[in-house]
Amino acid sequence: MKITNASVFSISVPKKSAFAVAYAVRVAAESLIVKLETDTGLIGFGEAVPVKEVTGEDKNQVYIKLKEFCSLLKGCDLKEHPAIMMKAESFLKDMPSACSALDSAFWDLTGQTQNKPLYQIWGGAKEYCLASQSLGILSLEETLSETKKYVEQGITHLKYKIGLDKEADLKRIKQVRDQFPNITIYLDANQGYSVHEAMFVTESLADYKIEFMEQPVAKEDLKGLITVARHSPFAIVADEAIQGMESLDKLLALGTIPMINIKLMKCGGPSKALKMIQKANEYNIKCMIGCMIETRLGITTGLHVAQASNNVYYIDLDGCWDLNFDIVKKDGANLHDGKEFVSLAPGLGVCIDEELLRKFSDK
Ligand SMILES: [Mg+2]
Numbered sequence: 001m002k003i004t005n006a007s008v009f010s011i012s013v014p015k016k017s018a019f020a021v022a023y024a025v026r027v028a029a030e031s032l033i034v035k036l037e038t039d040t041g042l043i044g045f046g047e048a049v050p051v052k053e054v055t056g057e058d059k060n061q062v063y064i065k066l067k068e069f070c071s072l073l074k075g076c077d078l079k080e081h082p083a084i085m086m087k088a089e090s091f092l093k094d095m096p097s098a099c100s101a102l103d104s105a106f107w108d109l110t111g112q113t114q115n116k117p118l119y120q121i122w123g124g125a126k127e128y129c130l131a132s133q134s135l136g137i138l139s140l141e142e143t144l145s146e147t148k149k150y151v152e153q154g155i156t157h158l159k160y161k162i163g164l165d166k167e168a169d170l171k172r173i174k175q176v177r178d179q180f181p182n183i184t185i186y187l188d189a190n191q192g193y194s195v196h197e198a199m200f201v202t203e204s205l206a207d208y209k210i211e212f213m214e215q216p217v218a219k220e221d222l223k224g225l226i227t228v229a230r231h232s233p234f235a236i237v238a239d240e241a242i243q244g245m246e247s248l249d250k251l252l253a254l255g256t257i258p259m260i261n262i263k264l265m266k267c268g269g270p271s272k273a274l275k276m277i278q279k280a281n282e283y284n285i286k287c288m289i290g291c292m293i294e295t296r297l298g299i300t301t302g303l304h305v306a307q308a309s310n311n312v313y314y315i316d317l318d319g320c321w322d323l324n325f326d327i328v329k330k331d332g333a334n335l336h337d338g339k340e341f342v343s344l345a346p347g348l349g350v351c352i353d354e355e356l357l358r359k360f361s362d363k
Contacts, residue, residue, distance in 0.1 A: 163192020
């Protein structure tokens with residue numbers, strides 16, 4: 001199967017409401033969509049979401065380089081997927097989201113060729129994952145009313161962003177636990193605390209049934225992260241500290257951690273993510289699959305990875321549910337009754353609305 005055309009759409013899809021984390025406020029999904037056309041008529045799609053604060057990438061620069069790389073793909077065969085990804089890694093150096101979009105699009109074609117959904121090709125461990133919903137840093141009142149709203153929708157796993165003000169964080173989270181004794185609480189500090197603050201917050205929440213806390217301290221401070229993890233009464237998760245395999249190896253050289261948050265945009269795509277999950281498993285490290293503010297295309301890709309392996313215990317794949325428009329017009333990831341699952345259509349199983357891609361183009 002030969003590639004006859006490879007194109008990139010740069011889009012900005014607005015969110016219904018702004019989302020504040022410790023380092024930024026997000027109002028839209030800022031995506032690059034790769035489309036691979038082939039001589040068989042099959043089409044593969046993949047999404048890149050470059051996020052400066054997380055992956056160090058600039059959207060416009062990634063767009064230019066990705067387009068340039070795509071122009072070289074005409075005439076390439078699907079069988080060359082691994083070799084093409086090796087080339088992509090050097091051509092798109094330090095652009096993991098771009099690599100992820102390409103890798104995903106190639107996998108989408110592979111799945112369609114084999115007539116199987118990707119999660120089954122990759123291991124097929126489960127038919128769904130328990131959904132979680134992230135809440136940005138809000139006032140106490142808003143946090144409680146948003147929690148109530150999601151619980152009424154059947155979502156019982158909620159992730160609270162913290163890390164700007166430890167006293168306010170503690171007050172909010174303790175109130176949530178008191179008023180919603182049965183929900184599962186995830187926390188994410190997005191590097192907002194010092195080691196000392198992180199130890200204080202985790203200790204203060206020892207009796208509040210917290211499932212885990214992501215990235216309490218600066219991503220460069222691996223030793224600090226391991227120290228917090230060792231003393232915490234609940235699991236500490238490395239997120240920003242773990243970009244790809246290289247940083248996982250770096251952490252493992254220093255010690256261990258209970259869990260890592262793998263994101264396709266950080267690690268360079270599904271192929272890399274699957275290798276990281278396997279490596280983590282060898283070291284008894286659990287995995288969660290997270291996301292950026294992505295369209296349902298990227299979320300679907302992450303969910304295929306999550307459903308593939310038993311070593312993925314949690315997902316945080318809610319980046320698309322609050323967008324004003326859905327570029328996936330058929331199939332793809334679904335959210336129902338607190339569960340997320342992909343469709344059984346082959347490949348990524350997404351039917352993309354190209355009219356919307358043109359409508360939201362920012363080029
Ligand atoms: Mg996180």
